[in-house]
Amino acid sequence: MLETRFTAEYGVEFPIVSAGMAFVSRARLAAAVSGAGGFGIVGAGAMPPHVLRAEIDAVRAVTDRPFGINLLPRFAAREHIEVCLERDVPVVTFFWDDPPADWVRALDAGGVRVWIQVGSPTEAEAAVALGAAAVIAQGTGAGGHNRSVAGTISIVPAVVDAIAPTPVLAAGGLADGRGLVAALALGADAAVFGTRFLASEEADAHPEYKRRVLAAGVGDTAHTWVFGFDWPDAQVRGLRNALVSAWEGRDWPPPYRDLDAAEQPTVGATEVFGQELPLVRFMGLPPTAVTSGDLEQMSLLAGESAGLIEDLPPAAALVARLAEEARSVINDRLRD
Numbered sequence: 001m002l003e004t005r006f007t008a009e010y011g012v013e014f015p016i017v018s019a020g021m022a023f024v025s026r027a028r029l030a031a032a033v034s035g036a037g038g039f040g041i042v043g044a045g046a047m048p049p050h051v052l053r054a055e056i057d058a059v060r061a062v063t064d065r066p067f068g069i070n071l072l073p074r075f076a077a078r079e080h081i082e083v084c085l086e087r088d089v090p091v092v093t094f095f096w097d098d099p100p101a102d103w104v105r106a107l108d109a110g111g112v113r114v115w116i117q118v119g120s121p122t123e124a125e126a127a128v129a130l131g132a133a134a135v136i137a138q139g140t141g142a143g144g145h146n147r148s149v150a151g152t153i154s155i156v157p158a159v160v161d162a163i164a165p166t167p168v169l170a171a172g173g174l175a176d177g178r179g180l181v182a183a184l185a186l187g188a189d190a191a192v193f194g195t196r197f198l199a200s201e202e203a204d205a206h207p208e209y210k211r212r213v214l215a216a217g218v219g220d221t222a223h224t225w226v227f228g229f230d231w232p233d234a235q236v237r238g239l240r241n242a243l244v245s246a247w248e249g250r251d252w253p254p255p256y257r258d259l260d261a262a263e264q265p266t267v268g269a270t271e272v273f274g275q276e277l278p279l280v281r282f283m284g285l286p287p288t289a290v291t292s293g294d295l296e297q298m299s300l301l302a303g304e305s306a307g308l309i310e311d312l313p314p315a316a317a318l319v320a321r322l323a324e325e326a327r328s329v330i331n332d333r334l335r336d
C-alpha cells in the first residue's frame with residue numbers, strides 16, 4: 001500500500017528516507033534504517049575519504065540493502081567520489097553547493113544515482129540540468145542548513161511540477177505517518193525525515209541534545225545566521241538556546257564577524273574522526289555523543305518537526321511505526 005515509484009526503483013520496502021546529517025547520521029543509523037526497509041543516508045560532512053570508506057563498509061556489514069552517502073561539496077573532494085564509486089554506493093546526495101559537473105558525470109557513468117537537495121523550483125531545475133536522478137525538496141521548516149523559499153506544503157508540489165517526471169522526495173517538518181502520507185499526497189515519491197531520526201537510539205547526537213529535541217514544541221526552533229564560523233553563508237534552523245536567543249533576528253553578515261577573539265570563547269570540546277577539536281562559539285558543528293561543554297552555546301540543529309517528537313526509539317522500530325501510522329492514516333482517515 002505504501003509502494004511508490006521510489007520503492008520500485010530503489011528496491012526498498014517503504015518510501016521512508018533518513019536524512020544525511022553530518023556528524024550525527026553515521027553508519028549505525030543508516031544501516032538500521034535500510035535494514036528495516038527504509039533508505040538510510042550517512043551524512044559524510046567533513047569526513048576524510050578513509051573514514052568514508054570505513055563508514056560504507058560498516059553499513060554493508062549490517063545490511064545488503066540500498067543506502068546513500070550525503071556529501072557537502074565544500075567539504076568534499078574528488079577522492080570522496082572515487083571512494084563512492086569504488087565501493088559501489090547506490091546513491092550519493094549533495095546539498096548546498098552545486099557538485100562539479102564531472103563528479104556527477106563520473107557517478108552516473110559508474111551506476112551511482114545522484115540526488116540533490118534544493119530549496120526552490122529554480123534550484124530543482126538546475127539540479128536536473130546537472131544530471132540529478134532525483135531531487136529532495138526541502139521546506140523552510142527543515143532542520144539544518146536551509147535556504148528554502150517556502151514551506152514543505154508549497155515547495156513540494158511546486159518542485160514536482162517544475163521537474164516532472166523526475167522523482168521528488170519531500171523534506172522538512174515531517175515526523176510521523178501523517179507527514180509521510182502528506183508528502184505523498186503533495187506529489188513526492190518518498191519522505192525524508194531528519195530530526196525524527198536524530199531522536200533515535202542510533203543517532204550519534206549528544207544525549208542532552210536529543211532530550212531537548214523531545215522537550216521542544218513546534219515553535220522552539222529559529223532560522224538564523226548565527227552558526228557561520230566555519231561555514232560563512234550558513235542559514236540554519238535549530239533549537240533556540242541562549243546563543244540563538246541572543247543573536248536571533250540579525251541578518252547577514254553574521255554577527256560574530258565584528259567580534260574580537262575574546263568574544264568568541266571556547267564553549268566545549270569534541271572529537272571528530274579521531275581528532276580532538278575545541279568548539280568555539282558560532283561553530284556549526286552539533287554536539288555528538290563525545291562532545292563536552294555548554295549546549296546553550298552550541299548549534300542544536302533541528303526542524304520544526306521537533307515539536308512532534310516525544311520518544312527515542314530504535315531506528316528500525318521507528319521505520320515500522322512510520323509505515324504503520326501511514327497505513328492507518330490512509331485506511332482510517334481517507335474515505336471514498
Ligand SMILES: Cc1cc2nc3c(=O)[nH]c(=O)nc-3n(C[C@H](O)[C@H](O)[C@H](O)COP(=O)(O)O)c2cc1C
Binds near residue numbers: 193
Ligand atoms: C542535525 C541535522 C544535520 C543536518 N545535516 C545535513 C547535512 O549534513 N547534509 C544535508 O544535506 N542536510 C542536512 N540536514 C538537513 C536534512 O537533510 C533535511 O533537509 C532536514 O532534516 C529535514 O527536516 P526535518 O529535520 O524537519 O526532518 C541536517 C538536518 C539536521 C536536523
